[in-house]
Amino acid sequence: MRINEFNNMDIPDEITPTPDYDVPTDLLVFMRNDPMFYRKNFYPALEQYKSSKDKGCLNKMVSQGLDGYVQKFNIPNPKQSLMNSGDMKELVAQIITDEMEDLDENK
Numbered sequence: 001m002r003i004n005e006f007n008n009m010d011i012p013d014e015i016t017p018t019p020d021y022d023v024p025t026d027l028l029v030f031m032r033n034d035p036m037f038y039r040k041n042f043y044p045a046l047e048q049y050k051s052s053k054d055k056g057c058l059n060k061m062v063s064q065g066l067d068g069y070v071q072k073f074n075i076p077n078p079k080q081s082l083m084n085s086g087d088m089k090e091l092v093a094q095i096i097t098d099e100m101e102d103l104d105e106n107k
Contacts, residue, residue: 016076023082024091031065034072041065046099058092 031042045061048054066079075082083091 018077018081019075024087024094027062027065027069027083028091028094030069030072031062034068037065037068046095049096050099055092055096058095059088062088062091062095 031037041061041064045057048057066083069075070077070079070082
């Protein structure tokens with residue numbers, strides 16, 4: 001007799017555990033250190049934000065970064081379970097803060 005028969009429970013065939021690390025921080029490191037992503041997405045989005053102060057371009061960039069991150073590292077979890085909308089907003093705010101500090105240092 002199997003345990004799910006004994007307890008009359010449904011056990012899924014495959015259980016994908018959630019990552020045991022901070023996904024937003026790891027995503028930020030990926031976005032800054034992957035040369036192709038940085039050149040094609042990160043830097044242009046930052047320049048667009050600096051000229052327009054519209055966070056929409058950064059939100060789109062983070063979403064694209066999450067897509068690339070999941071694809072590059074073959075993460076089986078759905079993207080919605082890795083980062084929620086609050087995590088996305090916090091990451092965009094962190095990027096803005098970090099970049100504005102860098103601009104202030106360069107003056």
